[in-house]
Amino acid sequence: MELTILGCYSATPKVNTYPTAQVLNIKNHLFLIDCGEGTQVQLRRYKIKFSRIKHIFISHLHGDHYFGLIGLISTFMLLGRDADLHIYGPKGIKELIMLQLKLGKAWFNYPIIFHELESKESVLIFEDDKVEVHTVPLKHRVYTNGFVFKEKLGERRINISAVQNKKIDMSYYNKIKQGFDVENEEGKMISNKSITFDPDLPKSYAFCSDTQYYPECIPNIKNVTALYHEATFLDEHKHICEKTRHSTAKDAAKIAKKANVGTLILGHYSTRYYKIEKFKTEAEEVFNSVKLAQEGKIFIF
Amino acid sequence: MELTILGCYSATPKVNTYPTAQVLNIKNHLFLIDCGEGTQVQLRRYKIKFSRIKHIFISHLHGDHYFGLIGLISTFMLLGRDADLHIYGPKGIKELIMLQLKLGKAWFNYPIIFHELESKESVLIFEDDKVEVHTVPLKHRVYTNGFVFKEKLGERRINISAVQNKKIDMSYYNKIKQGFDVENEEGKMISNKSITFDPDLPKSYAFCSDTQYYPECIPNIKNVTALYHEATFLDEHKHICEKTRHSTAKDAAKIAKKANVGTLILGHYSTRYYKIEKFKTEAEEVFNSVKLAQEGKIFIF
Numbered sequence: 303m304e305l306t307i308l309g310c311y312s313a314t315p316k317v318n319t320y321p322t323a324q325v326l327n328i329k330n331h332l333f334l335i336d337c338g339e340g341t342q343v344q345l346r347r348y349k350i351k352f353s354r355i356k357h358i359f360i361s362h363l364h365g366d367h368y369f370g371l372i373g374l375i376s377t378f379m380l381l382g383r384d385a386d387l388h389i390y391g392p393k394g395i396k397e398l399i400m401l402q403l404k405l406g407k408a409w410f411n412y413p414i415i416f417h418e419l420e421s422k423e424s425v426l427i428f429e430d431d432k433v434e435v436h437t438v439p440l441k442h443r444v445y446t447n448g449f450v451f452k453e454k455l456g457e458r459r460i461n462i463s464a465v466q467n468k469k470i471d472m473s474y475y476n477k478i479k480q481g482f483d484v485e486n487e488e489g490k491m492i493s494n495k496s497i498t499f500d501p502d503l504p505k506s507y508a509f510c511s512d513t514q515y516y517p518e519c520i521p522n523i524k525n526v527t528a529l530y531h532e533a534t535f536l537d538e539h540k541h542i543c544e545k546t547r548h549s550t551a552k553d554a555a556k557i558a559k560k561a562n563v564g565t566l567i568l569g570h571y572s573t574r575y576y577k578i579e580k581f582k583t584e585a586e587e588v589f590n591s592v593k594l595a596q597e598g599k600i601f602i603f
Numbered sequence: 604m605e606l607t608i609l610g611c612y613s614a615t616p617k618v619n620t621y622p623t624a625q626v627l628n629i630k631n632h633l634f635l636i637d638c639g640e641g642t643q644v645q646l647r648r649y650k651i652k653f654s655r656i657k658h659i660f661i662s663h664l665h666g667d668h669y670f671g672l673i674g675l676i677s678t679f680m681l682l683g684r685d686a687d688l689h690i691y692g693p694k695g696i697k698e699l700i701m702l703q704l705k706l707g708k709a710w711f712n713y714p715i716i717f718h719e720l721e722s723k724e725s726v727l728i729f730e731d732d733k734v735e736v737h738t739v740p741l742k743h744r745v746y747t748n749g750f751v752f753k754e755k756l757g758e759r760r761i762n763i764s765a766v767q768n769k770k771i772d773m774s775y776y777n778k779i780k781q782g783f784d785v786e787n788e789e790g791k792m793i794s795n796k797s798i799t800f801d802p803d804l805p806k807s808y809a810f811c812s813d814t815q816y817y818p819e820c821i822p823n824i825k826n827v828t829a830l831y832h833e834a835t836f837l838d839e840h841k842h843i844c845e846k847t848r849h850s851t852a853k854d855a856a857k858i859a860k861k862a863n864v865g866t867l868i869l870g871h872y873s874t875r876y877y878k879i880e881k882f883k884t885e886a887e888e889v890f891n892s893v894k895l896a897q898e899g900k901i902f903i904f
Contacts, residue, residue: 363706394706405664
């Protein structure tokens with residue numbers, strides 16, 4: 303799993319601070335998560351192929367999380383896209399995109415499938431044979447979801463030398479990967495466990511932005527490999543969290559600890575901070591595996 | 604009059620090509636003309652004070668001319684603006700902005716006054732004692748206006764030494780500037796012409812983007828000091844103009860010549876062109892005073 307940060311600052315884009323957008327590469331899917339103004343330029347800057355993006359997840363309808371979406375949709379058109387595009391986001395997003403296309407007398411030359419969200423519970427919004435994606439309801443000034451992306455448990459891995467030793471025909475390989483016992487060339491039943499290794503442990507990534515400190519989300523992100531959690535403020539500005547419904551670095555760390563996640567990635571910094579190292583220091587007082595999101599950084603887990 | 608180019612490419616923003624946006628400094632007004640995605644970042648890059656922008660003119664509702672508007676409006680809010688903001692643009696622009704603010708549960712903390720345009724004739728849309736702005740109806744795939752910004756004829760300039768020689772009291776200076784004859788200290792009437800110079804010739808700037816070759820616009824831009832005219836294509840791609848309703852560099856030059864403008868500024872280049880010098884060469888075959896818009900360039904006239 304590979305996460306590329308395209309932007310990780312809050313509120314207002316500046317010359318060197320980009321609003322929220324990130325790309326998750328998971329089992330060959332390229333999922334775009336949030337799409338602040340300028341995301342299409344950031345995708346170009348980091349040489350991410352536009353045609354590989356088929357699913358876009360929008361957490362909430364504040365500008366720094368979606369003002370780049372209509373531009374990206376339009377560019378897809380100009381590039382002659384024909385693949386489906388799935389957009390997952392709060393109710394209202396379809397009306398907004400359709401109105402802009404109507405006013406520009408532009409119509410899709412590729413299908414856009416809107417998955418509008420309004421549930422206050424966690425729901426499954428995407429699933430195939432390798433991956434599933436659930437919403438993580440959060441608490442912010444407007445209806446907001448985080449998302450949790452989970453690999454499914456893969457097939458068992460064949461122990462090649464054991465299989466050869468036990469004289470098992472190659473035609474059984476798929477059955478073996480699926481966990482079945484099989485008969486060898488001598489007619490003897492061979493237990494699956496003796497010829498396979500356990501599959502790789504499935505990994506998972508949770509994205510939680512924007513939200514106030516909200517422990518109610520913990521059951522939905524429990525034990526994830528990596529958690530991106532917003533940390534808009536440092537402790538010294540903690541008092542602003544209440545009004546704006548954001549979190550501090552320490553709040554994020556508390557959530558990470560209680561949810562027993564592998565690694566915590568902080569982001570969504572207020573642009574008032576010139577340096578971001580202190581976010582790490584403050585979070586590490588609570589939780590020991592903390593990383594800082596930064597434009598262009600790639601996290602592999 | 605000072606024109607700063609923030610972006611001058613068509614269609615899709617790329618890492619080094621910005622969509623249409625420019626700032627005209629005229630008689631102490633800072634007018635923003637068009638507002639493609641990323642305009643607010645470009646304003647910061649070129650250190651243009653956000654608070655000085657009180658009027659935004661949007662030519663048409665194609666993304667490369669207005670996708671940056673909602674972001675700029677939101678940033679004005681975050682910055683605690685309280686001054687009025689006037690937005691001039693095609694009908695529909697108000698609904699669009701209001702919908703986005705509603706979905707983000709954001710309300711103005713400053714007044715936004717929408718001036719929605721739908722006339723097919725040139726109309727006066729702004730006027731004060733020093734400047735007037737008229738629309739320039741253009742011909743594109745959607746309803747589109749250019750704009751012409753005109754200084755008004757200023758006051759007469761006092762010839763200080765003549766005034767002193769003729770022994771005229773200072774209390775008459777305002778009257779003299781307004782063109783009146785006045786009495787001197789000896790009771791003699793002094794003709795205005797003998798103590799003043801003509802006022803500076805008023806300057807004017809026309810912005811014409813996007814449009815096909817459309818000579819019908821000429822009466823509205825006749826004799827302007829400078830004309831920015833779109834030149835999306837070179838001659839070799841002339842055939843694309845018909846479908847897309849754009850102009851070539853030569854088309855722009857023909858308009859400039861027929862309208863007898865002072866200087867022609869070309870822009871809105873297709874991003875297919877790696878170098879833009881040829882736009883100048885082709886236009887100069889028709890018209891002799893041609894300049895090329897480029898990001899960050901400032902034209903003074």
